[in-house]
Amino acid sequence: MAVKVVFLHGIGDGDPRAGWLEGLNRGLVQAGHDPIDRADTFAPRYSSILSTEGIGAKMPAPTYRVKDDSAARFEFARRQARIQRDLGLTSTPSGFGAHVLPEAPLNTLQGFAIGNLSAFDLTQVRRYVQNEPLRGAVLRFLMDQDYADEIVLIAHSLGSVIAIDFLDHLPEHVHVRRFITIGSPAASPALHQGSERLLKRFPYARVDDWSNVFNPRDIVTGGRGLASLFPAAQDFAIDIGNLEHGSGAYLGHPGVASLVAQIVYPSKDVALTRSGIAVRLTDSQASVLLMLYYGHAVARNIKNQEVAAKYLGALRLRQDQIIAEIEELATVGQQPLAEELHQLVDGKLPPVPLLWELHEAVGELVVLAFTNAVDPYEIDVEQAPMRAISEVTFAMGFSTDVGSKVLRAIEDVQKSLDRRGGVPWGRVLTAAAGVALLAAGPVGLIAAAPAAAAGAAAITGGLAAFGPGGMVGGLAMLGGLAGAGAAVATSAVTGGGGEAQPALDLKALVLRVSVEYARKLLDLPFDQNLWYQLADTETRTAAQISRFEAFNSPNSPTLTMLREVKDSLTRLMTFVIEQGLAPRAIAAGENYQVDGNEPDRIAIN
Structure with missing residues (x-):
């Protein structure tokens, strides 16, 4: 031995x-x-x-003399x-x-x-x-x-x-x-x-x-x-x-x-067998590979070498987790894998899949820009995400002008929300007090259900959260953003979660506004119904404020957060109108209010 x-x-x-x-x-x-x-x-x-008793000796000097063991x-x-x-x-x-x-x-x-x-x-x-x-x-x-x-x-x-x-x-x-x-x-x-x-x-x-x-x-x-x-x-x-x-x-x-x-008794690594059948990446798997590519692009664009090494180390932890899930998908779930996933398991970062039409790519890029690829670790990478978005855009098969307009859309939306102006790329974007937009968490490749009676984990393809918060609630929308019409795949925005999670509503809507505005800048069709979802969420948030004001202390944390969320929603609604993203009837009206009986219709005064 x-x-x-x-x-x-x-x-x-x-x-x-x-x-x-x-x-x-x-x-x-x-x-x-x-x-x-x-x-x-x-x-x-x-x-x-x-x-x-009485036995003693001088302490020996340490034998470990490595000066820089950060990589180790x-x-x-x-x-x-x-x-x-x-x-x-x-x-x-x-x-x-x-x-x-x-x-x-x-x-x-x-x-x-x-x-x-x-x-x-x-x-x-x-x-x-x-x-x-x-x-x-x-x-x-x-x-x-x-x-x-x-x-x-x-x-x-x-x-x-x-x-x-x-x-x-x-x-x-x-x-x-x-x-x-x-x-x-x-x-x-x-x-x-x-x-x-x-x-x-x-x-x-x-x-x-x-x-x-x-x-x-x-x-x-x-x-x-x-x-x-x-x-x-x-x-x-x-x-x-x-x-x-x-x-x-x-x-x-x-x-x-x-x-x-x-x-x-180390077991030999079992090579995942290739089926010989061409297997297509699922949309969520393609998004995961895109997220990994983006993370490596961020690492390449970090100027401080010490920070870059730290970021790359954290990213490899995330990549190891994804590879472990791929292996489980293949062995426990007995599902054939696309060639790109085999490459990832073999230690090679596959090229970005060329699967997205332009209007779909815009959604993916916006979510990437708001994603911390090394969640739950928080590393200030300064301007690296901006440069990485441009790099990823080109790798997806589009001109760098697309990436520039996506970044402009995010910056303009953020400026409309943040009184201080500017976008703290590489740190945390905030839409309201205590509402972080960055560190959304990367998207998981698979979700493992509780172990079955036989002991094998039930594996299903789809989106999963890594780390606290992750792509949960208002941010569990990457797949929806990539689809036609940019339907938000969260109950929070479509009417289910607003009462309990106004902050998640706001996160989702900030992403929605950024995506639709980027599409407009690129002369692509955009969803004008977005304004109605903003108005509906603002109305429900205002109702919560009224209910809590009757009993809460004036400066309670919940009331403070709700007021900040409402203020941000109002700013988003103003931005949508100013940028021509709202329906013509809304843009033409000087005053408007949400019809309480039919929240999808607007009464113009």
Whole structure:
């Protein structure tokens, strides 16, 4: 076995009978893998150092000396995201656990026993953290051991605290393919009182990923994960029994065993078979590829190289998620894939599909301009989106004049809404207080329904939201904008969601106005019924204001938001009239009001 499994034990005698390996092999066998031979593991024992008074040594210097590991950090984040997708575990504790008494292990529960482990013995953990000579002795002992070039590092309880300390002291030739901490008390504030924080700089170029697994009912962990103190850690909560803390119980869990198996017994990537039949991209799939192309165009147009690298790293996370969904679509859903999707899975960004007529392309471009391709991450990319829209327009087969007029339409609409003027490209466009228009979230390739009884996810093609908000409600309209007549595919605008979601109504309508205005600038047919939808939404928002004014405090957040939305809607209606987007009867009338009985008809005074 090329990769060695290294185990750092907790307090006690150092687990000479390798109970940890027995538990791990139990989990591996249950998952259909071969057990790991003890000869392929290494479990150094440092219990005598911890239990003997007077042993000490000078702290060794860190061996991790990489000056710039930003690229490694981005790749670390991608691997962490993949683990989260594959493992399917939550990071949220549930049920009764020590999280209700986070200081209990080190303070008030000193006489409480957990199997053969007394909580009183956890003073050894604090002693290790706060006694620098002891830490130095343990670290020097570990540094003197013989390690394979590639290891899976598993650390339990006190061993996890030592392992965290050891990561930047490992011999330089050692690369940690996977770091797993189990039952760790390292996040307990009581451990760190009067001492410097462990691991000031995480060695991203040395450690591929870090999964911290905790039992919320394990009193040693305090019922909490490590990410609050160690941002590189990714927490996963598992239920292995009331007050269970044993390493064998942790490693016998199928989720934890699978973490080890992925590295020790890597499965060969199964190439998705090509059907030999020409498969056409669906409209939503084409839109997803267009969004990815736009994201890469944004990255190419970011002048600051550090920001560009950060943006590209976040974009690759998003692209990995889309590829994972494509693979699930092909394997679980048993659906043939278009050649462009095969190219994406193979690591190549396919060219922009030439599927859109000009009036459809306008809708796609406007939505792209309002889309944060790296949602939920927010990165100020300055003018890069403007240049990217021009680049995407050309790639779609249209002249750059089309992109220029789309950008002009967005800028003019934004100026009509924002008293300050100008469009903060690369940041957040606001139409009203608290109503963000950018960061709409990219469009997903597929939507996964809850798992069926057989355990397979039900996969359906369509639009899905990635991240908070996403293309939800008023923004779930990309497909509709691309269709004839620009019918908005949201219940919020067509009458269902206005009472509950005025901000979503506004977002959708800002996009609608931008699209129709861009079409007019390009001498394309545009939808004159847009004005009626604006008027209807304004009327319903005004009704909400009247209802809330009777009971709410004058400056309540809800009333403030509703008034801002109404003001923005009024500005949009004025803009529509001034730009010739309204029906002639509306444009000709000096005064107008919405007929309450028939909201689609206008009475001219």
